Amino acid sequence: MWDPDDVALMLKKYGLAGGFYINPLHFTGIGKAFENADMSVPGDHTLEGASVALSASARKKALIGGASFNKDYLEPMEYSDHENISNASDGFWGSQVERNWGSVAWSSYGSILEKLEQQFPQTLSLTVKEVNPEFNLVEMPVFALGYNWSASNDDSGKYAADKIKQWVAKAKQRAADIGAQCPGAIVLTHSMGGLVARSAAMIHGAAGDIFAVLHTVMPTDGAAAAYKRFHFGFEHPEFSIFSPIDGAFERAGYVVLGRQGQLVTAILGHMPGGQELLPNKRYKDNEGKAQWLTVKNPERNWAVKWFSDDEPFIELPKRNPYTEIYRREDRMYRAANPEWLFPEGMEDLPPTKSGFQYFSEVNKDAELFHDILVSSGDFHEVTYLCYSDDPGLKTYDRVDWESAKPFGSWGRDVSEKDVSADRTEDYRREGLLWGSEEDKEISGGWVGTDFKIAAPSGAGDMTVPASSGRFAAAVPKSRRTGHKSGYMHEPALKAGIVETWVKDTMVEVLGKCTLY
Template sequence: MQRLTKKCPKPIAIPIVFVPGMMGSRLRRSDNKALIWDTKMAFLLSTWAGSTGVERRKLLFGKSNEFFNSKFLEVDPSSYREFKGNVQFGTIRTKLARGWGGVLWGSYGEFLKWLDSDLQRNLPDFPIDCSNIHFEVWAHPYNWTDSNENAALGITDNDDGPRVNGLTDVVATAFAETTAKYQDVKDIKILKPIVITHSMGGLVARAYSVLGDGQDKVHTVIHGAMPTHGAPVAYKRMRGGFGGATETILGADAAEVTPMLANSPGGLQLLPNQYHKNKEGEKEWLKVTVETEGDIQNLPRSNPYEEIYGLRNSWLRLTNPEYINPLNPDIEGIWLDYIINLDIAQKFHGDLGEQGFHEPTNMFYCASKDQPSYDRIEWKAANVHKMSEKNKQIAKQLLSKRDLPLHDDGNGNLRFLLSQPEDLDKLEYLKDMDHLDRLDHLIQMAEMGSTMNNTEVDTLEVRLQGPNSAGDGTVHTGSGIDLSFPYTITSDSITKGKDEKEVAFSHQDAFTNTEVRKKIAKWISEIIVEETKN
């Protein structure tokens, strides 16, 4: 009833550009145009379900002797035939030209249509039937395996292919075409584009604003569910797999996930960076604990790239080098390639800086306990209470060091061998066994509680703990609450709806949520009020 008393504003046209998140764009090979990534169930089951690490790496990056190439994959923009059932018949070619066909339709299609057709009727500061408010909606799908800097600024012509457009090109096109469409409308005001992002897309838009000309070319940026300075869940997935219903498609263990993320500059840019803080504002997000003993280690103290991700022979490392490119025997070369990609990620975040945002920016995030997320990663020693006092001390010393475990199952379960070298030397028969047989035998002895010649052998079990924070199931609340800048930035938690019931949207489904759409409509409505008040 209140909206009926409000008046329509002066004529205004606003281009909107939507930037999807990680895995939110359809991808194909650049050479033969073979589809590589789409979320249609038949395609996922035939191409990705149950695939090995070797197969996953080949799909995303090519042959085992090939290093990452930014132009190996490109966006699959969809075809008229594929796309025609998604939008009104007379708008198909226009929507395809605006990038709509390149996003994952199941995740973002309804939101794009809402922006295009329903947003105008949901602006709280204006009547429902204002015909002089115009929205023109584009999407910017991109190669999410590549650095977000390239997704923002584009890639120039080179020997690997023609220029790849970035967000900078889409924003320029959106503004130019909107201007051309409405320039003859009397007294109309045409705004610079509003950019709306999901998840990783937020890093793309921030890069455009900080490293490109987005600060001048964009009116406002609205971020949704953005891993502002990375998300600890990325570490968990590379050490323990995805888990849940998605693991069959995205990877059930470290051996399946590592080839996808460790070879990808974009994937590595989702790790907690040098500015990351948890919800308490602490830098340390990786901890080692022992039952009843408290914390043994808390990392990083300063730089996670040096203290965690760049470690090759530490049990706390991000990745096993043998998983990165399984068919390539050149482990030294593989590790060097990985470090190069890691350096790209570190430099990207360093160039953005801790305060690298567009001015102004609005953000929303989920803070639901029903969507548990990783605010920190905890490795916990599980069986110390069963050990002798001597081995308890050995276990704690071992956990404070960086030695590799005896066994890592790729799902977050580690086993270390505890023994005194002088005791093992007494077991003469072990000297005749090869390395693996000797380790297997020692484990069997430990599990049986065996002692021989007063020799004690035991194993230490360390397990990756579950999620420990409110969030959206992927991004924890710390990505939204720890923001304090000397300019206009609004960060709101979508926690309660009109009926005061908790809003619990999952990360991937953020833009299907009614309260999220209301928040976006409110912010855009406020922009229109401000821009048309004189």
């Protein structure tokens, strides 16, 4: 069960299984002495490791149901009722329940659904007539379509295509009965829903039933944050007096979705949908650079910079992030730590396959999905997209592994041994709910190298970088809108600037309608 609108459920099943622990030494004089010296209290690392492993096992059971992924374990809720939507029939098109509004999270999408149904039709009818006098909006039924975010976007795309075809067929029959015309569906997406819609249109044959697609905050070619979260969990959001509500939502997500890398890897390491959010072969950072991951040499001392530069030790990918990064089991920068994939143990699984092989199989399918999507046309021919291009909302558009090495400032470089998996097996404690992102690092030991991921610095929405819109070259530039005064990722469709963009774009789309 995954229901973001049920706060009690989410906190009980996921938030309270967040790997929290209490070390009794913190309440003693010894513990206070260590705290005052800014040192870890003895036992913290061991206790947190045990607590997080137990929590990861519980979360995996709740979201996957078994050792490996089953796409039928979580199913979208269809035509369900709840207190925010109406069960009263609206004539031919039925009630909001019958139009599947209960299948999506009301906290994220309720506002835009209500405006699309109650406010947009009259505004659209009047405004479109100014550019297209022949246009007359007769009816505009609004449907919602939830999907299984854990499953592959290929499977979700097929599910969406079937629904779209069913609803458009009904609309075209209705149009014929009343002497009107139906050009097809205008599909509005949010985040990963953009990948679902592209899959539905281009892979599963719904393109002919769709008049236009409007994407918001879509991870067009993945997002670097997805990679970072495999290692160190979701970001600890800072409180902002300017957006306390949105910030509270992000902080809740930090706890519910996983504040530790182990909590994330135990789940997304097996979920096709999660792995399809990793940067694909076409991903670029905000500067347009394809090498979005680096392992940097230590910062150089000023005295030796004249003979030792600051060039990164590694810049990846050269061509393929799946083989060069994610599936490099022998490197610390792989996507998944094998020890985190099966926190419940592998005793009941065949001994012929390692934990990392399970991850690799899902990862290969994620790679294949993106390849098929591109070869199938990638985008519907009438596609518009908007994205946050706000430099104030710091977003991972790239991942820079920073190294700290004994005497590194005097010219000692990172080596292949330093990034090998057997030299970097120790993930240090990541802090509690109120902890700092700065606490998250991989330790190579006192004679090795410690690595941490540099703080995000790119423009975006704190999850999806601006590059997802800037470099979506298959969509004409005139149909891509970046908002410099942006918005956070999850509540994007509640932002006034996005609502205005949706309305204006629908006016443009309908203004070009020529079915007469």
